[in-house]
Amino acid sequence: MTRIDADPRELFLAESTRTRTRHERFPMTGARAQGVVPSTERFASIRDIRVFAGGVVLRMAAGLLLACSSLASAQQKPKRPPTKPDSMGGMPGMRMPAAKSDSSKKTKSKAAAHDTMSMDMPHDMPMPVPMPKGMPMIPGLVGLTPPVTSFLPGSGVDPKRLPLATTSRITRLKNGDTLDLTAQLVRRTIKGHTFVMYAFNGQVPGPLIRVPQNATITVRFHNRIDLPSTVHWHGVRLDNRFDGVPGLTQDSVRAGGDFVYTVHFPDAGIYWYHPHVREDIEQAMGLYGNVLVDSPEHDYYAPANREQMLVLDDLLINADTLIPFGKEAPDFALMGRVGNVLTVNGEPRYTLRAKRGEVVRFFITNVSSSRTYNLSFGGAPTKVVAGDVSRFEREERVPSVVLAPAERYVVDVRFESSGKYAVVNAIQAINHYAGEFSPEVDTLGAVTVDATPAAPDYAKQFATLRSNDAVARDIERFRPFFDKPPDKTLTLTVATNALPLATVQFMNVDTAYYAPVEWVDGMPDMNWLSTSKQVRWILRDEHGKENMDIDWHAQQGSVVKLRIFNDPKSFHPMQHPIHLHGQRMLVVSRDGVPTKNLVWKDTAIIPVGSTVDLLIDASNPGDWMLHCHIAEHLGAGMMTVLHVDGAGGGGKSR
Ligand SMILES: [Cu+2]
Numbered sequence: 001m002t003r004i005d006a007d008p009r010e011l012f013l014a015e016s017t018r019t020r021t022r023h024e025r026f027p028m029t030g031a032r033a034q035g036v037v038p039s040t041e042r043f044a045s046i047r048d049i050r051v052f053a054g055g056v057v058l059r060m061a062a063g064l065l066l067a068c069s070s071l072a073s074a075q076q077k078p079k080r081p082p083t084k085p086d087s088m089g090g091m092p093g094m095r096m097p098a099a100k101s102d103s104s105k106k107t108k109s110k111a112a113a114h115d116t117m118s119m120d121m122p123h124d125m126p127m128p129v130p131m132p133k134g135m136p137m138i139p140g141l142v143g144l145t146p147p148v149t150s151f152l153p154g155s156g157v158d159p160k161r162l163p164l165a166t167t168s169r170i171t172r173l174k175n176g177d178t179l180d181l182t183a184q185l186v187r188r189t190i191k192g193h194t195f196v197m198y199a200f201n202g203q204v205p206g207p208l209i210r211v212p213q214n215a216t217i218t219v220r221f222h223n224r225i226d227l228p229s230t231v232h233w234h235g236v237r238l239d240n241r242f243d244g245v246p247g248l249t250q251d252s253v254r255a256g257g258d259f260v261y262t263v264h265f266p267d268a269g270i271y272w273y274h275p276h277v278r279e280d281i282e283q284a285m286g287l288y289g290n291v292l293v294d295s296p297e298h299d300y301y302a303p304a305n306r307e308q309m310l311v312l313d314d315l316l317i318n319a320d321t322l323i324p325f326g327k328e329a330p331d332f333a334l335m336g337r338v339g340n341v342l343t344v345n346g347e348p349r350y351t352l353r354a355k356r357g358e359v360v361r362f363f364i365t366n367v368s369s370s371r372t373y374n375l376s377f378g379g380a381p382t383k384v385v386a387g388d389v390s391r392f393e394r395e396e397r398v399p400s401v402v403l404a405p406a407e408r409y410v411v412d413v414r415f416e417s418s419g420k421y422a423v424v425n426a427i428q429a430i431n432h433y434a435g436e437f438s439p440e441v442d443t444l445g446a447v448t449v450d451a452t453p454a455a456p457d458y459a460k461q462f463a464t465l466r467s468n469d470a471v472a473r474d475i476e477r478f479r480p481f482f483d484k485p486p487d488k489t490l491t492l493t494v495a496t497n498a499l500p501l502a503t504v505q506f507m508n509v510d511t512a513y514y515a516p517v518e519w520v521d522g523m524p525d526m527n528w529l530s531t532s533k534q535v536r537w538i539l540r541d542e543h544g545k546e547n548m549d550i551d552w553h554a555q556q557g558s559v560v561k562l563r564i565f566n567d568p569k570s571f572h573p574m575q576h577p578i579h580l581h582g583q584r585m586l587v588v589s590r591d592g593v594p595t596k597n598l599v600w601k602d603t604a605i606i607p608v609g610s611t612v613d614l615l616i617d618a619s620n621p622g623d624w625m626l627h628c629h630i631a632e633h634l635g636a637g638m639m640t641v642l643h644v645d646g647a648g649g650g651g652k653s654r
Contacts, residue, residue: 140502177215229287243622288311364410405577487560536637587614
């Protein structure tokens with residue numbers, strides 16, 4: 001994470017080579033090195049990897065599993081014959097759907113004979129999902145497909161007739177204005193391959209809606225994609241009727257249908273919109289956009305030379321093919337779909353030219369289905385200014401910013417000298433198969449700084465860490481509730497049935513160790529084959545009620561303490577970004593350690609093994625979803641409803 005003069009791509013390659021050769025077993029570096037998160041959200045508990053069993057044990061177990069794999073594959077009938085991979089190059093994997101040929105017999109004997117310690121893949125072993133380099137697909141899973149029909153956008157549509165997606169454009173709206181927002185099919189070219197995907201108004205990300213604080217706008221939504229849809233206004237404390245949740249606040253909008261939203265923006269900051277129907281498909285295929293709400297105060301933020309939106313996404317591509325989605329139910333239900341092509345603002349490579357000494361304000365949103373990022377700017381000094389729904393009590397210098405799906409942060413970065421700064425995602429990768437962790441750096445783009453000095457020069461203002469007294473005063477009212485006992489306790493866990501035998505065997509061993517946060521998919525084969533028919537993610541309350549069976553009410557105007565515990569002993573422990581609609585909340589403590597610098601949030605990451613206390617300002621009446629924002633976890637049931645009953649007894653939720 002230093003300033004570089006070389007092409008960042010080279011840095012990336014150099015980094016990945018270096019990390020591979022220095023591949024250690026359970027290094028105690030990665031997570032600790034990633035001091036991450038704006039300090040208030042720093043995991044008191046990114047206590048590195050908790051190792052309860054060594055990698056040796058895991059390797060032995062993996063060996064045993066592979067030996068059993070012929071049994072496993074005998075029990076699981078392949079639905080589709082395995083085929084030859086089309087390329088074993090940089091992105092290993094085969095085209096889908098699979099072509100001719102095959103023989104499960106041959107696969108079986110291969111599998112049984114497979115050298116468990118070898119990380120090389122025989123060339124005739126099929127790998128329907130791209131596996132990370134050095135990670136073979138578990139032989140017991142070879143030839144299996146998820147028990148769902150494949151779905152990709154625009155089946156039967158001639159791509160040539162579709163408009164080419166464009167980049168996001170700013171749409172400035174005033175109080176009372178109306179916007180037509182159309183979800184539609186588009187063509188997108190990514191890394192030279194053309195795919196049929198979705199976009200709002202032909203743009204990816206969708207139009208950047210820029211409005212003054214307290215504006216109310218009308219959005220005429222037109223659903224012109226091939227699935228039912230809605231629009232959810234993420235983080236906005238709006239009228240419950242326009243929250244966009246099918247079955248709760250509205251009916252889903254059928255393909256070809258329309259819906260009119262009235263959206264009021266009471267809080268300044270950065271928000272986003274996306275469908276609340278099959279997010280695993282619709283959001284992943286391009287339906288997302290930002291809303292930037294401007295405060296009337298001219299010095300709401302410290303001065304900056306320039307503003308930039310950074311929308312982080314990842315796309316799962318196998319060579320020149322999108323990995324299809326499950327039609328009846330989400331696939332990748334264990335970990336969520338983790339893409340192998342990282343994009344910023346819809347493109348694989350972000351570039352910005354800046355002047356020397358320029359202060360750039362980045363509004364960052366993570367719209368990925370499952371991936372958590374640890375973002376930094378080539379060593380350029382970075383100040384975290386604001387989070388989901390407000391500014392921080394105090395600005396703080398941070399080495400990097402961690403964003404779970406749906407989270408937003410606003411950071412100011414000063415590029416002090418000329419040269420090239422790599423924008424990177426530096427994380428700790430995990431290989432579930434080998435039981436190994438290793439540092440990994442992905443370059444998302446570069447900021448090229450020329451020698452011309454920036455004017456005006458904001459060096460002095462940048463060096464000052466401001467206190468936002470208005471935020472502190474607002475939060476002061478809630479401080480008396482910080483230590484009250486929880487009103488509601490939720491445990492995060494998972495239940496599974498009918499998963500492939502090899503997956504079950506593997507996972508039973510795998511939980512011998514865990515990472516507080518999984519930054520990559522360390523088991524894409526097992527993950528792909530799991531659907532929400534087999535995996536049910538669970539929020540369980542103190543009465544043993546689960547998900548939508550939880551009966552949870554609060555009075556409008558009350559302050560609700562929600563304690564969430566992420567059970568490390570579950571079948572597949574994993575972090576969950578928990579999102580509450582229509583209200584704002586504070587992360588008051590993590591594992592009993594009080595947060596020192598507070599910010600209003602709508603999404604909070606709950607690392608594995610952690611207990612997080614949230615204080616909800618239940619100000620907005622209505623029926624509001626609380627759910628995991630990993631799209632496939634939501635699709636696998638991980639949601640409940642907080643009913644905020646109107647102060648006048650007029651709440652619709654009784
Ligand atoms: Cu989750």
